Amino acid sequence: MASKSAPRATYAEIAKTAGVSEATVSRVLNGDENVHPDRTKAVNAAVKKLGYKKHRAASALASGRTGLIAVVIDDDLSIFADPFWATVTSGISRVLMENELQTLLMVTPLESVDGPVAHYLMGGEVDGAIFFQLHKDALIKRLRKQNLPIVITGTPHSRSDFPFVDTDSFGGAHAATKHLFSRGCRQVGIITGDIDTTAGAARLDGYNQAYRESGHVPSKKLIASGDWSMESGRAAMARLLEKAEGIDGVFASNDLMAVGAMAAIEEAGLRVPEDIKIIGFDDSVVAQTARPALTSVRQDIVALGEAAAELMIAQLRGEEVQPRILKSELVIRETT
Amino acid sequence: MASKSAPRATYAEIAKTAGVSEATVSRVLNGDENVHPDRTKAVNAAVKKLGYKKHRAASALASGRTGLIAVVIDDDLSIFADPFWATVTSGISRVLMENELQTLLMVTPLESVDGPVAHYLMGGEVDGAIFFQLHKDALIKRLRKQNLPIVITGTPHSRSDFPFVDTDSFGGAHAATKHLFSRGCRQVGIITGDIDTTAGAARLDGYNQAYRESGHVPSKKLIASGDWSMESGRAAMARLLEKAEGIDGVFASNDLMAVGAMAAIEEAGLRVPEDIKIIGFDDSVVAQTARPALTSVRQDIVALGEAAAELMIAQLRGEEVQPRILKSELVIRETT
DNA sequence: CTGAAAGCGCTTACAG
DNA sequence: CTGAAAGCGCTTACAG
Numbered sequence: 001m002a003s004k005s006a007p008r009a010t011y012a013e014i015a016k017t018a019g020v021s022e023a024t025v026s027r028v029l030n031g032d033e034n035v036h037p038d039r040t041k042a043v044n045a046a047v048k049k050l051g052y053k054k055h056r057a058a059s060a061l062a063s064g065r066t067g068l069i070a071v072v073i074d075d076d077l078s079i080f081a082d083p084f085w086a087t088v089t090s091g092i093s094r095v096l097m098e099n100e101l102q103t104l105l106m107v108t109p110l111e112s113v114d115g116p117v118a119h120y121l122m123g124g125e126v127d128g129a130i131f132f133q134l135h136k137d138a139l140i141k142r143l144r145k146q147n148l149p150i151v152i153t154g155t156p157h158s159r160s161d162f163p164f165v166d167t168d169s170f171g172g173a174h175a176a177t178k179h180l181f182s183r184g185c186r187q188v189g190i191i192t193g194d195i196d197t198t199a200g201a202a203r204l205d206g207y208n209q210a211y212r213e214s215g216h217v218p219s220k221k222l223i224a225s226g227d228w229s230m231e232s233g234r235a236a237m238a239r240l241l242e243k244a245e246g247i248d249g250v251f252a253s254n255d256l257m258a259v260g261a262m263a264a265i266e267e268a269g270l271r272v273p274e275d276i277k278i279i280g281f282d283d284s285v286v287a288q289t290a291r292p293a294l295t296s297v298r299q300d301i302v303a304l305g306e307a308a309a310e311l312m313i314a315q316l317r318g319e320e321v322q323p324r325i326l327k328s329e330l331v332i333r334e335t336t
Numbered sequence: 337m338a339s340k341s342a343p344r345a346t347y348a349e350i351a352k353t354a355g356v357s358e359a360t361v362s363r364v365l366n367g368d369e370n371v372h373p374d375r376t377k378a379v380n381a382a383v384k385k386l387g388y389k390k391h392r393a394a395s396a397l398a399s400g401r402t403g404l405i406a407v408v409i410d411d412d413l414s415i416f417a418d419p420f421w422a423t424v425t426s427g428i429s430r431v432l433m434e435n436e437l438q439t440l441l442m443v444t445p446l447e448s449v450d451g452p453v454a455h456y457l458m459g460g461e462v463d464g465a466i467f468f469q470l471h472k473d474a475l476i477k478r479l480r481k482q483n484l485p486i487v488i489t490g491t492p493h494s495r496s497d498f499p500f501v502d503t504d505s506f507g508g509a510h511a512a513t514k515h516l517f518s519r520g521c522r523q524v525g526i527i528t529g530d531i532d533t534t535a536g537a538a539r540l541d542g543y544n545q546a547y548r549e550s551g552h553v554p555s556k557k558l559i560a561s562g563d564w565s566m567e568s569g570r571a572a573m574a575r576l577l578e579k580a581e582g583i584d585g586v587f588a589s590n591d592l593m594a595v596g597a598m599a600a601i602e603e604a605g606l607r608v609p610e611d612i613k614i615i616g617f618d619d620s621v622v623a624q625t626a627r628p629a630l631t632s633v634r635q636d637i638v639a640l641g642e643a644a645a646e647l648m649i650a651q652l653r654g655e656e657v658q659p660r661i662l663k664s665e666l667v668i669r670e671t672t
Numbered sequence: 673c674t675g676a677a678a679g680c681g682c683t684t685a686c687a688g
Numbered sequence: 689c690t691g692a693a694a695g696c697g698c699t700t701a702c703a704g
Contacts (some may be wrong), residue, residue, distance in 0.1 A: 006458070009697085020704040021676075022676095023675055023676080026698070027674090036673060037674070039673085055460075056396075057394075057696085057697070058699090060680090061696090061699090062680055062697075062699040068440075075426065086422030090411065092440055094443060097444065097452070103440065103441040103442070103443075105407070105429055105439040123391075223702055262627075281701080285622060291598075347681065356691090357690070358682080359692080360689090362683055363681095390682080393682090394681035394682040394683090397680090397695095399696085400696080401684095561678040673704105674695105678700090679699090680697105683695090684696105686694100687699100688689105688691090
């Protein structure tokens with residue numbers, strides 16, 4: 001049932017063909033500096049000759065290090081539509097692999113701090129865990145208390161000392177809003193995402209800041225709230241059209257809501273970008289397929305994953321780590 | 337550096353508190369039937385009391401079973417835009433977890449049969465591997481020769497005996513084409529995907545079959561080839577508009593090409609669905625955000641992942657497995 | 673800089 | 689149905 005693989009080499013054989021002890025083999029394979037160059041060479045040669053690959057389980061049992069990093073993804077429905085985590089994870093996986101670490105993927109509901117995932121993570125089965133933006137910090141706090149290296153993708157709520165990586169939502173929203181003004185808009189509205197998320201709040205802040213820098217104060221009427229869904233964007237836009245007379249630009253906090261807003265604008269008999277200019281956030285495939293094609297704030301999602309992996313590796317090395325905020329970039333298409 | 341986790345319980349402690357030998361503990365924990373119920377009960381109680389979790393590395397070293405299933409994803413660019421593999425993988429992960437197996441994610445270029453991934457998989461580091469539609473079978477053949485359980489997501493080229501799971505592309509294309517006829521279309525075209533892929537070929541076959549059933553033979557002029565990209569769909573549609581006079585329906589082999597086709601139709605001054613009806617395949621987010629919203633063939637992608645995991649588990653149990661083809665479903669929206 | 677030896681926490685013939 | 693014992697393939701004080 002299990003693989004009847006070719007008989008694999010062990011330390012014993014390497015030690016014999018290199019003429020050293022198994023302890024020395026171990027030292028060389030673990031990068032111990034204090035080994036005579038000649039022996040190092042001999043061991044490396046034997047390793048190559050025998051096509052040796054270290055047995056992970058044996059190594060893990062003896063050393064306590066598993067070589068496995070968990071990537072924990074909250075299993076709510078949004079992941080089924082959203083390529084975001086997949087892309088981040090591919091960046092994570094690549095960097096981990098380069099560092100001889102493997103990615104253990106756990107897609108699971110996180111409701112319970114005492115769920116199977118929690119047990120697993122606390123049981124020393126992995127060397128570290130990377131989480132996607134979570135709402136409850138309880139689990140993470142517990143894991144940290146046990147000295148399990150943690151990285152969070154997305155900004156955590158409680159600005160505790162969790163290492164995290166995120167895209168600069170504030171900066172992206174700020175740039176988007178400024179761009180609308182520079183294109184001649186006078187009344188720029190915003191469709192917010194869920195304001196209880198840090199990303200939702202930061203994008204609103206960026207909008208407000210840019211508005212103030214333009215010398216005006218955004219009227220409450222220009223702010224409509226959505227929940228990241230296309231439908232909420234459509235409804236929010238309909239409200240803006242009704243309340244905010246003269247509105248001629250809209251920053252939607254993600255692409256899906258932007259596309260919903262475009263539908264509402266069209267339904268009202270207005271045109272994009274002639275009557276109302278619009279910008280989304282994420283530069284997802286939806287932005288590219290929209291007609292007119294949607295101007296959007298691009299996050300470098302692969303880089304986000306790579307940064308997360310790098311923070312993890314730094315912690316594994318015992319280094320102090322700082323949060324990492326990645327720049328976003330405005331991709332200008334036809335809606336502005 | 338490694339987690340300084342709470343001292344975990346071991347067999348020794350369980351054996352002591354349950355009043356049995358470690359061998360018996362092992363038997364109970366591995367579901368051995370031949371243990372006296374009383375002892376079984378005692379062991380289970382001790383496990384619960386001590387909050388015991390089996391140490392995976394130790395178990396793997398002793399038994400040769402790692403409890404890890406690799407999910408291998410070819411790292412070409414398409415994955416960055418396509419939520420498909422992410423969704424499949426979430427289905428896989430869920431089912432594996434329920435069966436006490438973990439998902440080891442490997443995102444990597446597969447170019448070399450002798451790459452690090454190959455070594456890893458052949459080194460007995462995992463109990464099985466699930467692949468996403470691959471072009472070269474060499475690696476997989478080698479792994480099978482070593483009795484490594486394999487599942488392929490997507491139909492393999494060489495109809496060898498690899499266990500695979502796939503959505504019924506033929507049936508979906510067939511239903512889509514029939515639906516266009518039933519909506520009154522007379523000249524139904526197809527925009528194919530990459531015809532060298534099994535999915536691309538099967539969708540074309542389904543179209544041809546439905547066409548013939550309608551009592552006609554599809555003219556060559558009604559067939560335009562794309563490469564799954566939006567841009568290729570746009571170009572293919574432009575060609576159809578030029579060559580296939582009177583075309584009034586199009587089945588595009590995926591949503592992205594359908595959206596491209598819609599753009600081309602609009603650019604030609606025609607309307608969807610009044611002048612030309614159109615159907616996509618995948619029912620992706622793009623189908624939902626398109627205007628008019630795109631009728632599309634839905635695959636149950638999560639179910640695909642679950643089926644893949646189930647085939648893997650069956651193999652692990654030593655059962656014979658058959659390929660699994662999942663039904664697709666037409667989701668009717670505004671373009672037909 | 674190096675080796676002999678103990679040990680990591682399970683599993684599994686083997687003998688009963 | 690059960691236990692004593694050997695062993696899985698590494699790592700790591702310890703002593704030199």
